[in-house]
Amino acid sequence: MRHTGHVTLNASEQLVVAAAAAAAPSVFNTQPWSFTFTEDGMEVHADPHDAWMPTASAARDVRLSCGAAVFNARASLARRGHGSRVSVLPDAGDPLLVARIAVTDAAPDPVLDELYRWVDSRRTNRYPFRPEGVPADVLALLHDAARREGATLRLLEAEPEYQRMLTSIRHATWTEDEDVREDRDARLSPRAEEPAIPVGNLGPVPRGGRPDDPxxxxxxxxxxxxxRGSAAFEPHPDLAVLETSDDDAGSWIAAGQALQRLLLEATGHGIAASFANQPLEDAELRPDVSGGAAHYGYPQMVLRLGYATEQPPASPRRPLSQVIRRTAA
Ligand SMILES: Cc1cc2nc3c(=O)[nH]c(=O)nc-3n(C[C@H](O)[C@H](O)[C@H](O)COP(=O)(O)O)c2cc1C
Structure with missing residues (x-):
């Protein structure tokens, strides 16, 4: 068997890998991470910096976001011809150290290399989708992508599950804490120094409104x-829940990696996604999201999937100088 040794990334590789990691989706675009490069790899830290956390489920959402960044780093390393080995939560004394990624001279994973192609064009897409559903064979690929990272993508195909999810999302939307909503609005307002999410990325205001909110x-x-404008949305979007069998920090990081893997796979097949995590942010509603399912898991993300009608612009990212804590050379 070939010995696999460690590889030290040069300065430009460190920037490219950090940029890929930072292109991951994050809760309300807070980018709650920072990166350290060492002689033999990279560390991803949970780092809410001074970001306001928009949800009551901040601890989970931060780890999910960091997990997505870890996956992008792996894909970027593969593209640069490197192998990688991830240790999740490697230091019990440092719970904010999400993962240590050893960079090796083993052969890169060709699937990760291929998925890297979609890192920059993936978006959260809050625009209406075309009316047709996602083909079953593509849904199967997305399910498989999640499974490879230790999570389950549960499609809500049947009633009463589908309707129950819609009701849950709407209920959570209508009962959301007023202070949380106002705080989020303040960060999106044109008066904010730099809106957390640009107008073009928010999608149109859904036309119709209560009780038929999409x-x-x-x-x-x-x-x-x-x-911003307004628009009618597709009548029956594909909905899915990303689940894990446990509900601890390690599971959230796995869910983040699974999320990003399936989102890149989806992007490669022309499938867009947005999220409706409202019921997961409400401690009372969250248990209902997966509680009625035949196989019970812990819900981590609620996804809407479909064919895009519009490609939103990229949301801004913090400068890499603020995100990279230390370089190896
Ligand atoms: C843990 C997590 C939760 C999120 N929750 C929602 C959500 O409930 N609704 C939504 O529209 N977007 C949600 N997002 C998407 C982010 O707002 C989005 O990733 C961020 O604004 C950056 O934009 P981008 O994904 O287009 O790069 C979530 C992302 C993550 C990682």
């Missing part, structure tokens, strides 16, 4: 944002 999140309820 399962897409209007991040800026009540804000009248110039240029």
């Amino acid at each position: 399962p897409v999140r209007d991040m800026a309820v009540g804000l009248d944002l110039p240029g």
Whole structure:
């Protein structure tokens, strides 16, 4: 068997890998991470910096976001011809150290290399999707992508599950804490120094409104944002829940990696996604999201999947100088 030795990334590789990690989705675009490069790899730290956390489920959402960043780093390393080995939560004395990624001279994983192609074009897409559903063979690929990272993508195909999910999302939307909503609006307002999510990325205001709200999140309820517009949404979007068998920090990080793997796979097949995590942020509603399922898991993300009608612009990222804590050379 070939010996696999460690590889030290050069300065430009460190920047490329950090940029890929930072392109991951994160809760309300808070980018709650920082990266350290060492002689033999990279560390991903949970780092809420001074970011306001928009949800009551911040601890989970931060780890999910960091898990997605870890996956992008792995894909970027594969593209650069390196192998990688991930240790999740490697230091019991440092719970904010999410993962240590050893960079090795083993052959890169060709699937990760291929998925890297979609890192920059993946978006959270809050625009209406085309009416047709995602083909079963593509859904199977997304299910398999989640499974490879230790999570389950449960499709809500049957009633009463589908309707129950819609009801749950709507209920959570309508009962959301007023202070949380106002705080989020303040960060999206054109008066904010730099809106956390640009107008073009929020998608249109759903037309119609209560009681038929679509399962897409209007991040800026009540804000009248110039240029946003309104639109009717597809009548029956594909909905799915990403689940894990446990509900601890390690599971959230696995769910984040699974999320990013399936989102990149989806992007490669022309499938867009947005999220409706409202019921997961409400401690009372969350147990209902997966509680009625035949196989019970812990829900980590609620996804809407479909064919895009529009490609939103990229949301801004923090400069890499703020995100990289230390370089190896
Ligand atoms: C843990 C987590 C939770 C999220 N929850 C929602 C959500 O409930 N609704 C939504 O529209 N987007 C949600 N997002 C998407 C982020 O808002 C999005 O990733 C961020 O604004 C960056 O934009 P991008 O994904 O287009 O790069 C979530 C992302 C993560 C990682």
